[in-house]
Amino acid sequence: MFEFSSLTGAAPPIPDNLSLPQFLLQYKHSIRPNRPHNIPWFVNGINSRKIYEEEIIHRTACLASGLTTVFKLSESNYPICIWAVHQLMGIVSLANPSFTQSELVYQLNQTRPTLIILHSQTVNVARAAAQEMGLCLDRLVILDQAQSMQSMVSVEDLIKLGLVCPLFQGRALQIGEGRERIAFLSPSSGTTGVPKIVAISHFAVIANCLQIAAHNKVGQNYTSWNQQRYRPGDVCIAVLPFYHIYGLGVVLNLILFCGMTLVIVPKFQLIPFLESIRQYSVTHLMLVPPQVLLLCKEPVIKDYDLSQIRMVLCAGSSLTAELADQLYQLLPSAQIGQAYGSTEATGVVSIWPVNQFHGISGGELIPGTAARLLKSDGSWAGYNEPGELHVKTPSAALGYYGNKEVTVETFVDGWIHTGDLVQLDENHEVIYIERLKEIMKVRGFQVAPAELEGCILDHPWVADVGVVGIPDKYSGEVPLAFVVPAPGIVEQVGIKKLKMAVIKHVAVNKAPFKCLSAVELTDDIPKNSSGKLLRRLLRTMVPSLATKL
Known part of the structure; x- marks a missing residue:
């Protein structure tokens, strides 16, 4: 070999006895350079506020103290939320804020969170998804201080609550524990099929x-x-x-x-x-x-x-x-x-x-x-x-x-x-x-053809479908759907209306980066004797469509 x-x-x-926040906020590794005290960790690109090490450590400990339960899903991009959960030995599963309700429910169903932190712009989708999953709405925490969200508990509320509690520092891990303790549950399409959740250790x-x-x-x-x-x-x-x-x-x-x-x-x-x-x-x-x-x-x-x-x-x-x-x-x-x-x-x-x-x-x-x-x-x-x-x-x-x-x-x-x-x-x-496998890369994101095919097959006007990725100058690849119309539907609604209906159906049910670039009608989707879709044969049809696309 x-x-x-x-x-x-x-x-x-x-080190295999550290959580991620212990490593980033406390541990001095031999190859880590010293950070001068006057160099901030973060700068808020909206209001230019600088955030330094002492404040990060303090706010993380306060938020950990203020949290009364572990959560597994965060719609935010705020590192302090991640580190606070990790201090509590919890697991974080980060979701794309552009997800539709069905996509978010899919991830929630796989990760089974007990609490959600979300941005105000995603509150409607998150609430609907939480209700569908049977998660009480009081288990939703708002990341920002939007005026219309004052009825919801916010991250700042939890930090203030933590200020009056003993600061939570997190327990030390045993030797080897960091290798098995899950830090993140990250969505990925893997090498084939529908999206899956990757378990990543500290x-x-x-x-x-x-x-x-x-x-x-x-x-x-x-x-x-x-x-x-x-x-x-x-x-x-x-x-x-x-x-x-x-x-x-x-x-x-x-x-x-x-x-x-x-x-x-x-x-x-x-x-x-x-x-x-x-x-x-x-x-x-x-x-x-x-x-x-x-x-x-x-x-x-x-x-x-x-x-x-x-x-x-x-x-x-x-x-x-x-x-x-x-x-x-x-x-x-x-x-x-x-x-x-x-x-x-x-x-x-x-x-x-x-x-x-x-x-x-x-x-x-x-x-x-x-x-x-x-x-x-x-x-x-x-x-x-x-x-x-x-x-x-x-x-x-x-x-x-x-x-x-x-x-x-x-x-x-x-x-x-x-x-x-x-x-x-x-x-x-x-x-x-x-x-080699059936995964597209659209703007750096993995998109599974099988996921889009399942969505398109939900449309009553579609009898069968196959999705492939085609080259795109901006996105790298974009999805193209080959659709077999349901019997009589073309005569009933016309080709243009059918194509637009399929494109709209995907746009409504999937995140923007998964939207179809085009729909082509075909009489048959090539499959092998066991019924497996032969995507390589569909791809051979793509060059002939170049002038049309």
């Missing part, structure tokens, strides 16, 4: 943070291109959601571990994003390809001075060579590269090395990570040969929560079967080729 290993060596020591989150830090030589006295990549006092803007493993693991945990300041904004909007870069002297950008495309294509960019940007990481999906070249030209003084990872690996598997100013493809395997590639003929691939990527890493998740059958298919003898076709060169650079 040909096995690839990280050229940067073993992972640094990983140890795995801490491990990935330390692996990335070691790979980037954080805390070491080295100079690369006369600029160390992550330094205390650097500033990163958080435009990626914390409910995504990229935003949670890299943008939040790594940036804080490195002694940097994180500017938190509600969501990505190009002009406010550019204004924040200027206002807060942002030095680091963590992006996905659609955001890179906007930076490279929008004319308004020329009105902003981006010369202070020192580093850009692009991940979530692969960046085309053409778009990467445009980014190099836009930010000629910035180190720019890519990373490859997955929720099942708790984040990053590979990232571009510090001795490359501009990264190549998915980068090198990070410390402590091993890989092997399974070819289609069942043999193991060597250098520059494509195969399905199997990964072994200390940051591997525990498996799929409540789904043992799929867990044993994906997590095999310590190896994660990623379902991605890649190849590795002599420098152990991961070169992504394509997904």
Whole structure:
């Protein structure tokens, strides 16, 4: 068996007796740089308020004291909520705030929370989902102080309650406990099928943070291109959601571990994003390809001075060579590269090395990570040969929560079967080729065709359906549905009305990033003798539709 290993060596020591907040707020690891007291942890991108270490520790302890029960779902992107729950040995399951009621119910049904923290903009969906699940509405806590939500208990109310209680510091974990205690239940489509919940331990989150830090030589006295990549006092803007493993693991945990300041904004909007870069002297950008495309294509960019940007990481999906070249030209003084990872690996598997100013493809395997590639003929691939990527890493998740059958298919003898076709060169650079399994990557988010097919089949005008991903310049991929109409429905309502009805049905029942790009009518959906949909045959029909799409 040909096995690839990280050229940067073993992972640094990983403590297995710490919770995530104990690691981030209290523990002094040997490779962690010192944060000067005058460097804030967070800056509120709305009101510019700076939040320092002492306040974070105090508010986290107060919120933990104020909480009388553990919750498992947070609609917020507020780290203090996450850490307070972890201090109580609770589990956090972060949800996309754009979820519809049915999507949120699906996640609630899998995680079974006892309390929900939500933003005021999502209160109607959260209330409806909670009622459908039989969860009392007094188990909903509002994150922000919206005037119309004064009847609901807020996070600030709980913090004030905690001020009059003994501060809760959290108990110490036993040796090895961090490896098994679940920190997050994170949604993922896995390698196939409908969305699943990945169980991630405290140890795995801490491990990935330390692996990335070691790979980037954080805390070491080295100079690369006369600029160390992550330094205390650097500033990163958080435009990626914390409910995504990229935003949670890299943008939040790594940036804080490195002694940097994180500017938190509600969501990505190009002009406010550019204004924040200027206002807060942002030095680091963590992006996905659609955001890179906007930076490279929008004319308004020329009105902003981006010369202070020192580093850009692009991940979530692969960046085309053409778009990467445009980014190099836009930010000629910035180190720019890519990373490859997955929720099942708790984040990053590979990232571009510090001795490359501009990264190549998915980068090198990070410390402590091993890989092997399974070819289609069942043999193991060597250098520059494509195969399905199997990964072994200390940051591997525990498996799929409540789904043992799929867990044993994906997590095999310590190896994660990623379902991605890649190849590795002599420098152990991961070169992504394509997904082998039935999952699309839309704007960095996983979208399962089976989930959309189930939704479309609920429409009475549809007899059968098959969904595939088609290339898209902005989103990477977008869903296209091949629909077999119900008998007589085309004659009754017409082709245009049928297509629009299917598109609207998905838009109403699914999050915006899952919406269909188009619908094509067909007489039959190709399937094998056992009834399994043959998506590869549907994909062969896509080129013939190019002029129509």
